[in-house]
Amino acid sequence: MSPEAAEVLRLLTVRGETLAVAESLTGGLVAAEITATPGASRAFRGSVTAYATELKHRLLGVDATLLAERGAVDPQVAAQMAAGVRKALGADWGIATTGVAGPEPQDGQPVGTVFVAVDGPSEATFPAIESGKVIRLRLNGDRAEIRMESVRSVLALLLRELAGEQTGNGRAQDTEQNGGT
Incomplete structure (x- = not known):
């Protein structure tokens, strides 16, 4: 259980909000x-692991043309x-990870290009990228390190949103991070 996951769940529970x-x-x-944290069921609705590109469209509603033109x-x-x-599972907040672990x-x-995103009740309209809720990561390390740093990064992004901090100048951020090497 990570301290980030515990804090996310604590804040969501206090606010009476849910996460997908x-x-x-x-x-x-x-x-x-998230589910390694005791009491996660008070705020965690569930997850969708859409590893195959077509599932991103079928299960999560990602635009098929976007996927065809730019990839996942x-x-x-x-x-x-x-x-x-967020919509599919009826949650107040949705977070996502997509990228190349190698x-x-x-x-x-x-390898190491990752995008993490958050969508929540403070968003007036979709897409979240227009309000700076997507972060691009350039991670170093092996496959396991890239995946674990992606987990930490998406939870940190959600924590910043829950705490009300801004994540940039209103655009997607481009950050450099090392995945443990």
Whole structure:
């Protein structure tokens, strides 16, 4: 159980709000981190692991044209995944991960390219990317390190939103982070 997951759940419970998770490269690790925390059921609605690209469209409502033109590793895809899981599971907040954990590049993106997104009740309209709720990560490390840093990063993004902090200048951020190497 991570301190970030515990704090996310504490804040959600205090606020009487709920969370849903959409995952691709993390393959269920975000949901596992959240549910490792005692009392998670008070705020956690569930998750969708949409590893295959077509499932991002079918289960989460990600625009098929966007997926065809840009692939699954894209900031707008991350934003739509977060909004889609929030809607599909009836949650106040949705978070999402999509990216390339390796060992090979995907959709023209190098290994370590990850997008994490959050969509919540403070959002007036979709897409979340327009209000700076998507962060691009460039992570170093092996597959396991990239996936775990993606989990930490999406939980940290949600914590900032729950705490009311701004995540930038109203646009997606481009950050450099090292995944443990």
